[in-house]
Amino acid sequence: MAASFRPDIQGLRALAVGGVVAYHFGLTALPGGFAGVDIFFVISGWLITTHLMREITETGRLDLWRFYARRARRLLPAAVFVILATLGAGYFILAPEEQALYAHGAMYASAYAINLWLLRWSFDYFAADAFSNPFIHFWSLSVEEQFYLVWPALLLLAAWLHQGRRMAVMVIGVAGLASFIACLWLTSLSPAWAFYFSPLRAWEFAAGGLATLAPTTLWQHRPGLRAVQGWLGLALIAAAYLRLSEDMPFPGWYALLPVIGTVLVLLGGAGEEHDTETASPASWRALAPASVLSLPPLQWIGTLSYSLYLWHWPVIVYAGMLVPDLTIPQRLGCGALALVLAFLTYHLIENPARRGPWLAAGRWALAPALALTGVGVVAAYASAHFATRNIDPAQRGIEQAAEQPSTARATDENCLLDFHTVTPKPCTFGKADAAHTIVLFGDSHADHWSTPLVEAASRNDTKVVTYLKSSCRASRLPTFSAVLKRDYTECDAWREQAIADIIQARPRLVVISEFSIGNLTRDMPAAERGQETARWREGLRSTLQAFSQAGVETAVIRDTPIGDSFANSCVARALWWREAPSRCDTPRAQAANDSAAAQERAVVQSVPDTRYVDLTDQFCGPTECHVFISGKLAFRDRHHLTTAFAETLEGPLEKALF
Numbered sequence: 001m002a003a004s005f006r007p008d009i010q011g012l013r014a015l016a017v018g019g020v021v022a023y024h025f026g027l028t029a030l031p032g033g034f035a036g037v038d039i040f041f042v043i044s045g046w047l048i049t050t051h052l053m054r055e056i057t058e059t060g061r062l063d064l065w066r067f068y069a070r071r072a073r074r075l076l077p078a079a080v081f082v083i084l085a086t087l088g089a090g091y092f093i094l095a096p097e098e099q100a101l102y103a104h105g106a107m108y109a110s111a112y113a114i115n116l117w118l119l120r121w122s123f124d125y126f127a128a129d130a131f132s133n134p135f136i137h138f139w140s141l142s143v144e145e146q147f148y149l150v151w152p153a154l155l156l157l158a159a160w161l162h163q164g165r166r167m168a169v170m171v172i173g174v175a176g177l178a179s180f181i182a183c184l185w186l187t188s189l190s191p192a193w194a195f196y197f198s199p200l201r202a203w204e205f206a207a208g209g210l211a212t213l214a215p216t217t218l219w220q221h222r223p224g225l226r227a228v229q230g231w232l233g234l235a236l237i238a239a240a241y242l243r244l245s246e247d248m249p250f251p252g253w254y255a256l257l258p259v260i261g262t263v264l265v266l267l268g269g270a271g272e273e274h275d276t277e278t279a280s281p282a283s284w285r286a287l288a289p290a291s292v293l294s295l296p297p298l299q300w301i302g303t304l305s306y307s308l309y310l311w312h313w314p315v316i317v318y319a320g321m322l323v324p325d326l327t328i329p330q331r332l333g334c335g336a337l338a339l340v341l342a343f344l345t346y347h348l349i350e351n352p353a354r355r356g357p358w359l360a361a362g363r364w365a366l367a368p369a370l371a372l373t374g375v376g377v378v379a380a381y382a383s384a385h386f387a388t389r390n391i392d393p394a395q396r397g398i399e400q401a402a403e404q405p406s407t408a409r410a411t412d413e414n415c416l417l418d419f420h421t422v423t424p425k426p427c428t429f430g431k432a433d434a435a436h437t438i439v440l441f442g443d444s445h446a447d448h449w450s451t452p453l454v455e456a457a458s459r460n461d462t463k464v465v466t467y468l469k470s471s472c473r474a475s476r477l478p479t480f481s482a483v484l485k486r487d488y489t490e491c492d493a494w495r496e497q498a499i500a501d502i503i504q505a506r507p508r509l510v511v512i513s514e515f516s517i518g519n520l521t522r523d524m525p526a527a528e529r530g531q532e533t534a535r536w537r538e539g540l541r542s543t544l545q546a547f548s549q550a551g552v553e554t555a556v557i558r559d560t561p562i563g564d565s566f567a568n569s570c571v572a573r574a575l576w577w578r579e580a581p582s583r584c585d586t587p588r589a590q591a592a593n594d595s596a597a598a599q600e601r602a603v604v605q606s607v608p609d610t611r612y613v614d615l616t617d618q619f620c621g622p623t624e625c626h627v628f629i630s631g632k633l634a635f636r637d638r639h640h641l642t643t644a645f646a647e648t649l650e651g652p653l654e655k656a657l658f
Helices: 007-024 033-059 064-093 096-110 114-120 128-132 138-161 165-189 191-196 198-212 223-243 252-268 272-277 282-287 296-322 328-355 366-389 393-403 407-411 450-458 489-505 526-549 567-576 594-605 643-647 650-657
Strands: 427-429 436-442 462-469 509-513 553-557 610-613
Touching: 007 033, 007 223, 007 252, 007 296, 033 138, 033 165, 033 198, 033 223, 033 252, 064 096, 064 138, 064 296, 064 328, 064 366, 096 114, 096 138, 096 366, 096 393, 096 567, 114 138, 114 191, 128 296, 138 165, 138 198, 165 191, 165 198, 165 252, 191 198, 198 252, 223 252, 296 328, 393 567, 393 643, 407 427, 407 450, 427 450, 436 450, 436 489, 450 462, 450 643, 450 650, 462 489, 489 526, 509 526, 526 553, 526 594, 526 610, 594 610, 610 650
Parallel strands: 436 462, 436 509, 509 553, 553 610
Antiparallel strands: 427 462
């Protein structure tokens, strides 16, 4: 538990922040770069346990005032400065509604509790809309601060039970094991809690704490063994960066890769001082990972790692809002800007505050820290208040249009089944004794057609029965759920039962709409896209043939275009910037995916008693697909129709179906 500076840890910090920045900046070669946060957690557990155990061993107590003052001096000044700067820039970039929302996030970030705020909304860190939240990265800092609040008490408890390392190891081990088991359980059951809730991440800090308490005699005289385990640790970290992805259930078992890797690197470098003192062969020291981790570029990045972590995210978020579809040179420019801001913040704020006397230990050591926290909270509250006052009727209309539910969901939110429900729940709209019945079958892209379909049916003596399930296409295509992080088996079971129930009911017409394969695969590599499209064609044909062979007529509505940006946020920002909503439009060749639609049309036309309904011209012109049409917001996100605009499509839909 030596106190001397370890350059290998500084190099690990560089690897950690480098992975996070690479992931956030869209470097697809490192899809698991987000695991850099886990490296930080283990390092924190190692360092904090080292310092606290030394103080307990030497004095039999802990000076908590001094400990928390040191933490505040290290973290608060730079964090509050970045929060204030991000709020200030947000006034010019974000729409007022976004300013108000994210200012509340800034309040919690200032108090190191934003992870709890995100839990309130069951917010998915990997969801597309997370990339518009300029404060979401503060979740990991909140988890660390909450760890700092509890960890000293845990170590004091161990010392009170029995002095010495053995009891500390037992207490930390029990706490870490309980945290890990709970994390495994909730990673599949409630991913947001497993990801954000600090007690469920405590096992990663505990891993670092246990490592620093391991007997050094096991490796102190074995530099070769330490070199091997250090390189093995770096290999595990590399495997995490290269093999993990946002589609995997995380943290759970997969988090063991970066955690164990970091522990091995830390243990591998733990005897470097002993090697120097005993003149161990220089060849072994040259072969150790520390020789690479100590390289000047990594040391420099490691020194700036905290400030760089603070700055990189708001820089790339705001840049993406100002310039959609950032090019690689533009992303590199954003990285350079984040580095410059980190350099200035470190030298002008972070380092002077850490070394200055104004947060020194003592009875009143935490007063400046509390004042800084208060400044962040008050500034964020004021920002939210002023942003709310700037929400004019046009901005309010955008918000209301995006939030208005479809006819099906407004009647009963369970008409669109959740991910876990398997038993179909038909919802009926219209007169029970209507002459005809139409079934609307599919996922949320079928749901947004319920509004015009129900209205058109009511004028044609027809009732509508819906069979809808979130993210579950009508096509017989096994699906991987990005939400559940596994194969969506509930969808397959629901679909088969729904098809059987619909055939038994013998409706006049089944209307199918779904998130099409063209939209699903548009960002896939060509070879993978071709394979997935072929599977989808067979799945769609299988579903249509099941109805055709039963004598039930089917109509397939071509899927809506998919835009480059969230329409509601983009249009609201355009209005705030005094620009036309057309800046949010997407080229038709990209949004409508006409080639995939042609394949869909061919499948439909190959099955008897099946027709294809194409309303794409209602959204798209010859060159552009629009998000704001005839004074109405057309989409509430990238690809779901707003209810207000869907109502205007009643006539074209009625003409196509009745």
